Structure formats: C-alpha cells, structure tokens
Amino acid sequence: MADMDWPSCGKSLKGVILDMCGVLYDSGEGGGVAIPGSIEAVKKLKASDLQLRFCTNETQLNREAFVDKLKRLGFDISVSEVFSPAPAAVAILKERGYRPHLLVYDGLLPEFDSVDTTNPNCVVIGDAAEKFSYQNLNEAFRVLIGLEKPVLFSLGQGRYYKETDGLALDVGAYMKALEYACDLKAEVVGKPSPIFFQSVLNDMRLQPHEALMIGDDLVNDVGGAQHCGMKGVQVRTGKYRPSDERHSTVTADGTVDDLAQAVDMILKQRH
C-alpha cells in the first residue's frame, strides 16, 4: 500500500515543502484557525536536519502581511521561507521585459511596487474577488485584445474556494473567460506550474527526489509536485475530499490524517 510505503523515502529525504491553507490552518473570519497539531509539527520539522519551505497560491495578501497572519496564529515562519505566485510573477515580468496591466486584489499590489506598469504589454490576473467587476474584466480584455501578441499570466488556476458565506469563484474561472475571448493560453504562475516548484527546489539546492510536498489539494499540490519528480502526500484536512483517494489521474504517494501524522511518520523513519 502506498500509504505504508511512502515514509520509507524519509531516509533519503533532505527537504519538505508544505502547502499552507488547509494544511497549517483553515481560513475564515479573523484570519482563520490553526489545524490541531500543525504548529507543533512545524516546530518538529524545524528542529530536524530537514530543510523546510512553504509553498502557497495565496494571492489576496502580500507575503509580509500573510506571514504576519500566520505568526499571530502561532506559527514560526519567516518571509524568506514562503513561496507565493506574486514574487514569482514579478521575477518573470522583469526577466522578459513585461509591463503588466494588473487585475489583482488590492492587498497584493505592494508585491508589484518595483514593476513598471506604464503602457502595458501583458495582463496579470490573481484572485481579485469583488474587483472582478464587469468593467475591470472588460478593461483587462481590451488590453489583451489590443496587443499584437496577447500575453496573460494567471496567479494560480483554482476553480473556487470557500468563503465564510459560501463558495466563491477563483481566478481560474476568470482566466478561462479571458483565454476564450482572446483565443490564447494563459501562463499559470504558482502551483501546479513546474517552474514554480523548481524555484523552491533551487532555493533549497535539492534534486526533486530529495524533496517531499505535503498538501491538501490533490491536483495542484500532490500532482504538481509529482510531475516535477518529487513525492506528494495528501492530508485529510482543508479541501480534501474522500473521492480524492480514487481520482482518475492523480494518486498520492501517501494519504495521512493531518500534518502532525505526516511529520511523525517522516521523522520516525529517519531515526
């Protein structure tokens, strides 16, 4: 059984990458709540000889504000350990000489302070929530359709997420709308993009087989990591659904109740 086998990779393991929302905490009013055992699990990983990074598709807050939120929940995390789509997008924009038209959440705008946005030659969308108005989406569309070669970057490709008052459309839906209208394919920045996972591996100076990803999203966390050559383990918290364990295309290397159990199994293998 995969569930019994995966911790055996623990012996050769040199680094662990953790998804955040749904693994460390559940989002909700007032910043959400820590998932039981997860604060202690992060502490144990930090006390081990394993490298640790955090990898999130969070795009409603800049990293500083996001890390502050997690510290308030009790986690020992620093900004330099957190990988999120916006800084990855900024690096791509600068490298390729793109000046974006930004359709993102206001809280994310500080991440783009260093980027030239005059006379845009591409569009960047993130989960803009109520900023996804008819006018704003049309404006982004008009920028794209006015370009000789339209280029669209999407910070993640989620379908929807849970808000305190119900489900809400995520950035992926609006990405599809613009892709169809402009007859183009967006470049996704963030999970499950291989470039994004590779940037985390590069930062740890590890090969894929030396790293393990733990997440609650079977396709974007587990499948994305596996696609890069890493192991991928799913937790039964966050957006996990029982049907994930019989998914048609993605099979996790292991499924555990929560982060605490995953960390205990990994560390037990190493001693």
Place this chain on the structure above:
Amino acid sequence: MADMDWPSCGKSLKGVILDMCGVLYDSGEGGGVAIPGSIEAVKKLKASDLQLRFCTNETQLNREAFVDKLKRLGFDISVSEVFSPAPAAVAILKERGYRPHLLVYDGLLPEFDSVDTTNPNCVVIGDAAEKFSYQNLNEAFRVLIGLEKPVLFSLGQGRYYKETDGLALDVGAYMKALEYACDLKAEVVGKPSPIFFQSVLNDMRLQPHEALMIGDDLVNDVGGAQHCGMKGVQVRTGKYRPSDERHSTVTADGTVDDLAQAVDMILKQRH
C-alpha cells in the same frame, strides 16, 4: 470557384435565412444604421416565391422590442419571422421541466415571463453586460454548484462584440468561466446549435438542402448552417474579416460584398 458556383443552388432553393446584425444593420448609438441596400434586398426576397426567416443571437432585447427597432430602421419584418435564443430556451426549459436561475440582460426578461423560476434547478446566461458583476456571477455559480447535476444553458457563445466605446466580452467568456468552475459543459441555445437551425427549417417545413443561410459570422452563421446540411454564404459586412476567406475549418459556399449582392445573385438564377 465557390464564389461563382453557389448561386446555382438558387434553382432548387425554397427558403432563405438571414442573420440580422452585420447583415441588415450595424449596431451602434440610437439603434444603429441600416447597411446600404439591405432594406431593398429584404423587400425583393419578400416579393419572391422564397420563404424568408430571420435568425439572430440577439439577447439584449426581447423580440418585440428588437423587431420594433428594425422597423424604425425601415425593415419590413414581423415577430413571427424572427428566431432568437430566448424563445428557443423557453421551449427547452418547459419541455424538460427546468426552472432557471436567470442571468440575462434586463431587456430580455419579458421573454421568460411564462417560466417558473422558483427553486431553480438550472442556470440560463445570456449576454448580461454590466449585470455580469462579481456578485451576480458568484450567485449563478453557487446555484450550479449546489445542484446534484448542474445544468447550464448559454444563449449563444460569442467571444466579444463591438460597442460604441470599444470591444466588450460576450456571453461565451462567462460561459467558459462557469464551465471551468463547475466542471461541466454548457448547452448552447442559438447559433451555431443544430437544434436552433433545425427549428427554423421546421417552421418553413423545408429540408436543409432547400435552404440557404446568409450571415457575417463565418463560424456561427455559415459553419453552423453548413453543419446542418444548408448552404452558407458570408457577406463582407459586419464582423467579416478578410482572414475569414482562408479560415482553417470553415469555407463559405460563397462570399459576397453585401446582402444586396447576395439577393440579386440568388434571384437572377431563378429566372
């Protein structure tokens, strides 16, 4: 050459179907303007022994208001001759026992007066323009995702259209957003749906090979009609672009400068 050949079908022809916007008139402020020669061309067709129907994906006005607009432009048209997506959708909804959540332009709502919309078990979207707010799209999404078997009807599947102040996203973009978020395929009502073209043929009591479609939209008018076994002719007015004449998948049976030229060629073949 197809352009020389197609009028030869005129001898066996028994009915003509005309697209409206871009063939009869160009939209714009104050209801738009008639395309030169088109008012006279409609008169000539009506004076001939050919049956005549109008087929539009217009969804911002109900048929009465839409026909009134065309009468003011000088066209001799009656409501019973006009086929548009909303009445076709109403027929489908009633036939299959669907109670729709409606996300359509206010001007279209009267078409749905006879439909039960309590406790919705499907969603119908049309080009809702500024009613495509974040809140309204989320509301439609929540209705769909809350259904055991989500059903989405889309009145047309256009990518975008021209407004007086620039291009605007059409219903197809929002259809794609909801399709992706809910992992479903919408049922398109209107052109290029074969059911829609067939309903016009049924009304004329004609076989496909006895009818000819004239439109400015290569894919939805010409390709859609050809898919049903009709001939399809494109006019070089409206949304026609020169690149249409070397399209990868759709080749019109003929391409003419405008409706006036098409009608003259058809009637000349019959005498």
